[in-house]
Amino acid sequence: MYLGLDxxxxxxxxxxxxxxxxxxxxxxxxxxxxxxTSINRALAEVTKSVDRSAIKRINLSTTLSTNAxxxxxxxxxxVIISGGPGxxxxxxxxxxxxxxxxxxxxxxxxxxxxxxxxGVKAALEECAGKNVRVYSLVTKFSTRNxxxxxxxxxxxxxxxxxxxxxxxxxxxxxxxxxxxTAYFNSAVWRLYNQFCDAINESxxxxxxxxxxxxxxxxxxxxxxxLSRELPVETILSGPAASIMGIISLCDxxxxxxxLDIGGTTTDIAIFASGAPxxxxxxxxFASVPTLVRSLLARSIGIGGDSRISVQSGKVTVxxxxxxxxxxxxxxxxxxxxxxxxxxxxxxxxxxxSKKGVDExxxxxxxxxxxxxxxxxxxxxxxxxxxVNAMLAEINDKPVYTIHExxxxxxxxxxxxxxxxxxxxxxxxxxxxxxxxxxxxPREYAVANAIGAALAKPTFQVELFADTSKGQLIIPNxxxxxxxxxxxTVEQAEDEARSYLVDYCKRMGIQSSVKDIEIIESSxxxxxxxxxxxxxxIRVKCQxxxxxxxxIA
Amino acid sequence: xxxxxNRMGLIFFPAYDWAIDPSHPEREERLLYTQDQLWExxxxxxEGIHEFKPDIATEEDVMRTHFCFPDVRTVTTESHMISAGxxxxxxxxxxxxxxxxxxxxxxxxGHHAMKSVHGNRGFCNINNEAIMVEYIREKYGTKKIAIVDxxxxxxxxxxxxxWHDPNILYISIHQDGRTLYPGSGHVPELGGPCARGKTIxxxxxxxxxxxxxxxxxxxxxxxxxxxFKPELIINSAGQDxxxxxxxxxxxxxxQGYAILNExxxxxxxxxxxxxxxxxxxxxxxxxxxxxxxxVDYSMVREPDYNYEALRQDRNISGYIEKVADAVLDAYRNxxxxxxxxxxxxxxxxxxQIYYDTDGIRESQIESVMACKKCPGVLHIExxxxxxxxxxxxxxxxxxxxxxRDEGLRVFRDAKDSRKYRTIHFINRFDKEYIRx
Ligand SMILES: [Zn+2]
Ligand SMILES: [Zn+2]
Numbered sequence: 001m002y003l004g005l006d007x008x009x010x011x012x013x014x015x016x017x018x019x020x021x022x023x024x025x026x027x028x029x030x031x032x033x034x035x036x037t038s039i040n041r042a043l044a045e046v047t048k049s050v051d052r053s054a055i056k057r058i059n060l061s062t063t064l065s066t067n068a069x070x071x072x073x074x075x076x077x078x079v080i081i082s083g084g085p086g087x088x089x090x091x092x093x094x095x096x097x098x099x100x101x102x103x104x105x106x107x108x109x110x111x112x113x114x115x116x117x118x119g120v121k122a123a124l125e126e127c128a129g130k131n132v133r134v135y136s137l138v139t140k141f142s143t144r145n146x147x148x149x150x151x152x153x154x155x156x157x158x159x160x161x162x163x164x165x166x167x168x169x170x171x172x173x174x175x176x177x178x179x180x181t182a183y184f185n186s187a188v189w190r191l192y193n194q195f196c197d198a199i200n201e202s203x204x205x206x207x208x209x210x211x212x213x214x215x216x217x218x219x220x221x222x223x224x225x226l227s228r229e230l231p232v233e234t235i236l237s238g239p240a241a242s243i244m245g246i247i248s249l250c251d252x253x254x255x256x257x258x259l260d261i262g263g264t265t266t267d268i269a270i271f272a273s274g275a276p277x278x279x280x281x282x283x284x285f286a287s288v289p290t291l292v293r294s295l296l297a298r299s300i301g302i303g304g305d306s307r308i309s310v311q312s313g314k315v316t317v318x319x320x321x322x323x324x325x326x327x328x329x330x331x332x333x334x335x336x337x338x339x340x341x342x343x344x345x346x347x348x349x350x351x352x353s354k355k356g357v358d359e360x361x362x363x364x365x366x367x368x369x370x371x372x373x374x375x376x377x378x379x380x381x382x383x384x385x386x387v388n389a390m391l392a393e394i395n396d397k398p399v400y401t402i403h404e405x406x407x408x409x410x411x412x413x414x415x416x417x418x419x420x421x422x423x424x425x426x427x428x429x430x431x432x433x434x435x436x437x438x439x440x441p442r443e444y445a446v447a448n449a450i451g452a453a454l455a456k457p458t459f460q461v462e463l464f465a466d467t468s469k470g471q472l473i474i475p476n477x478x479x480x481x482x483x484x485x486x487x488t489v490e491q492a493e494d495e496a497r498s499y500l501v502d503y504c505k506r507m508g509i510q511s512s513v514k515d516i517e518i519i520e521s522s523x524x525x526x527x528x529x530x531x532x533x534x535x536x537i538r539v540k541c542q543x544x545x546x547x548x549x550x551i552a
Numbered sequence: 553x554x555x556x557x558n559r560m561g562l563i564f565f566p567a568y569d570w571a572i573d574p575s576h577p578e579r580e581e582r583l584l585y586t587q588d589q590l591w592e593x594x595x596x597x598x599e600g601i602h603e604f605k606p607d608i609a610t611e612e613d614v615m616r617t618h619f620c621f622p623d624v625r626t627v628t629t630e631s632h633m634i635s636a637g638x639x640x641x642x643x644x645x646x647x648x649x650x651x652x653x654x655x656x657x658x659x660x661x662g663h664h665a666m667k668s669v670h671g672n673r674g675f676c677n678i679n680n681e682a683i684m685v686e687y688i689r690e691k692y693g694t695k696k697i698a699i700v701d702x703x704x705x706x707x708x709x710x711x712x713x714x715w716h717d718p719n720i721l722y723i724s725i726h727q728d729g730r731t732l733y734p735g736s737g738h739v740p741e742l743g744g745p746c747a748r749g750k751t752i753x754x755x756x757x758x759x760x761x762x763x764x765x766x767x768x769x770x771x772x773x774x775x776x777x778x779x780f781k782p783e784l785i786i787n788s789a790g791q792d793x794x795x796x797x798x799x800x801x802x803x804x805x806x807q808g809y810a811i812l813n814e815x816x817x818x819x820x821x822x823x824x825x826x827x828x829x830x831x832x833x834x835x836x837x838x839x840x841x842x843x844x845x846x847v848d849y850s851m852v853r854e855p856d857y858n859y860e861a862l863r864q865d866r867n868i869s870g871y872i873e874k875v876a877d878a879v880l881d882a883y884r885n886x887x888x889x890x891x892x893x894x895x896x897x898x899x900x901x902x903x904q905i906y907y908d909t910d911g912i913r914e915s916q917i918e919s920v921m922a923c924k925k926c927p928g929v930l931h932i933e934x935x936x937x938x939x940x941x942x943x944x945x946x947x948x949x950x951x952x953x954x955x956r957d958e959g960l961r962v963f964r965d966a967k968d969s970r971k972y973r974t975i976h977f978i979n980r981f982d983k984e985y986i987r988x
Binding site for chain 1: 597606848
């Protein structure tokens with residue numbers, strides 16, 4: 001049995017899946033003041049009538065780190081960075097303990113100028129004085145040469161309970177994002193680890209002794225134990241849970257549009273040949289871009305509880321939400337009320353919806369059915385426009401080779417998969433607007449928990465080799481090796497793969513060989529004058545996102 | 553998060569799978585380290601900076617601009633069409649108001665490609681800026697455009713394309729042709745008889761530093777631009793003036809390039825040369841992108857930058873001041889073109905052109921109508937070691953009706969003569985581009 005638990009902004013959902021069948025599910029409002037209470041209750045309820053020892057795995061998607069950051073409940077972090085030439089690093093200031101140290105590494109990973117030790121010392125003294133206990137240490141191009149970040153870690157020493165080193169979080173190039181990622185990672189570290197302790201405690205009390213994973217924004221999981229060092233990876237996993245859910249519920253093979261219509265927002269995702277697309281660099285969070293890998297999803301301000309407004313005869317919907325629909329006792333009419341009114345759905349107190357719409361129409365001096373029609377048209381039109389804009393952007397994604405430029409296949413969705421509370425109400429309107437088949441999976445109400453339950457692990461490594469320097473580096477695995485002058489891209493691909501497999505074994509990440517793929521691979525001859533000096537080899541290897549089995 | 557003052561579009565197309573040949577400076581990884589630097593700096597996370605995919609130029613886009621012998625396909629590859637398409641995309645997003653400024657960071661370059669094309673010269677086959685300018689004129693009707701070429705080599709191709717066009721001001725700042733390929737670009741080269749002073753050459757001596765370049769911008773380029781009043785400024789942004797460039801002898805820096813860009817304030821920049829791919833391009837390109845976006849670039853420096861070592865010699869400064877006087881004088885009072893020969897209503901010149909990369913020799917007789925009402929119908933009789941006698945006729949952008957009729961007549965006569973293997977006919981009046 002697989003247990004999936006999604007602690008969302010509104011609801012906490014749990015499901016128990018056995019042999020591709022849902023054997024138990026549970027849904028309750030999330031208690032934001034105490035996430036653990038919500039989780040414990042969901043765990044207890046969903047497992048109350050089963051043999052708890054038969055649970056093979058628990059996958060958990062939680063908003064804990066997300067909320068901590070949004071609500072400013074994070075710990076103070078000593079951010080010590082070094083940029084060298086380029087954009088002024090002051091622009092990336094985060095928190096009250098932010099220090100820029102002179103020094104530089106160039107794009108080849110060559111150390112140009114040592115870090116100024118006096119500056120490091122002064123920064124650390126100040127932090128010690130203010131009892132700063134966690135640190136984020138990041139230098140520009142540290143993914144090419146992590147030496148300076150390691151030097152900083154050595155200097156911090158016992159002064160820290162925890163340090164985040166930029167190069168361990170991602171192999172990608174992007175200094176400002178690396179700073180942001182390392183900052184968040186340290187900022188939520190303590191809180192997240194306390195949470196992990198509490199989860200383990202709860203499971204023990206319930207008599208559940210099994211592997212526990214957490215869901216990441218890229219739709220994959222990682223072991224809870226590993227996430228203790230990488231808590232930043234757990235932010236914004238909610239949309240990924242839903243997307244993985246729809247993959248579990250439907251056999252998606254084509255280009256498709258995924259719409260998750262919630263109360264306040266609609267999440268849009270796009271699939272290419274049945275596979276979800278991934279953000280180019282990473283997720284942006286609290287207006288700070290990060291290197292946290294994420295599925296490509298866009299959230300727009302329209303949902304079932306979006307307010308309907310009329311201004312001089314013009315009907316608009318959202319982006320404001322002022323409480324639930326009138327059907328649920330709310331103060332203003334929303335899309336749900338409009339759908340209730342014309343009988344598309346029958347949700348909650350339909351009489352209240354009718355009364356509310358009639359009154360609003362009267363006030364606006366228009367016929368009620370006209371108001372209802374206009375508001376639904378507005379909402380559906382808005383969603384359609386946003387989906388099309390997102391598609392245009394995806395299809396216009398820059399490429400860097402002539403081959404890709406000529407072979408580039410545009411994504412042309414054939415189906416719309418729809419889920420979320422008010423999904424049923426929108427189906428026929430979206431069908432008309434997109435002129436595509438609209439599919440609503442059964443069990444869509446707990447799709448997110450199903451997605452969490454069945455999500456498989458993901459992981460990514462980036463290998464960078466410079467044969468003229470005779471060096472190979474895989475930053476996030478902390479691997480540095482010598483390579484021979486005749487090292488090839490094929491060897492690099494093999495090595496990236498085997499290091500990834502090896503790491504997964506050690507960390508208890510269960511993955512199968514068929515899910516491991518090389519996603520980027522290049523080899524450039526480096527020329528000095530007219531002589532070749534070596535090769536610049538780059539390989540990206542990943543365990544791709546996916547689900548185990550599905551719901552029959 | 554940083555916010556750009558100007559909305560800026562970057563068309564980045566490094567063509568990682570294309571090289572002239574494996575050890576040629578114009579090879580696959582030329583922009584690899586630039587990309588590394590731009591990504592590590594998080595350029596695309598700056599609010600207001602967007603990356604765009606290039607268009608692919610069409611055969612018509614090329615035929616509107618060049619006489620290609622024997623045809624477009626023979627003298628170009630996909631890479632050229634994408635590079636020119638990158639420039640077109642830059643123009644489109646600026647002209648459509650999607651962005652305030654755009655930089656086409658594309659390769660291969662184009663500024664050595666002339667009006668008539670038989671092959672590759674100076675790493676260039678077709679002229680990206682000229683194809684872009686003709687696209688702009690045709691689609692948006694823009695009348696006065698200035699191209700400022702800051703590549704270290706004289707842009708003899710762009711000069712050739714616009715030699716007779718009084719509506720396109722072409723200014724080239726470069727290392728003195730007596731010391732560098734292609735050897736041309738001297739002060740007295742001022743444009744054809746009907747476009748005198750609309751071609752401006754500023755040859756600078758080897759070892760010119762930031763100081764000398766910026767002096768030339770402040771004292772020559774900006775005053776001339778202020779006088780010409782273009783609707784659009786285009787920068788052919790070659791980066792081979794850099795002190796680390798392996799094939800030139802100048803002492804310009806990344807900081808200098810960024811300041812130059814800010815002073816010039818171009819609407820569109822298009823990459824040209826620049827072959828110090830590790831030591832210069834990452835920093836120069838970063839500087840240009842930030843300057844165009846209006847983001848602080850004061851901390852952009854090469855790791856090995858040394859002000860003292862690059863300080864400009866006093867003699868050089870004195871020499872550049874003299875060049876400035878000569879150029880300004882030539883712009884204001886251009887002397888008559890002594891080489892112009894008149895046959896009837898036509899000004900005629902003979903040209904020998906060498907395509908260094910492909911080893912082709914071309915002979916041309918170029919004739920242009922001395923018209924008072926328009927740039928004048930133009931035709932080129934051309935033969936080369938690659939192509940037998942061929943012919944190109946252009947009824948120019950903004951042509952008057954009588955030049956249009958004359959162009960049609962010349963085209964008809966050329967066909968009837970059966971003298972030419974290929975005839976190219978550019979008819980900007982009726983937007984017709986024909987090859988027979
Ligand atoms: Zn050049
Ligand atoms: Zn005329």
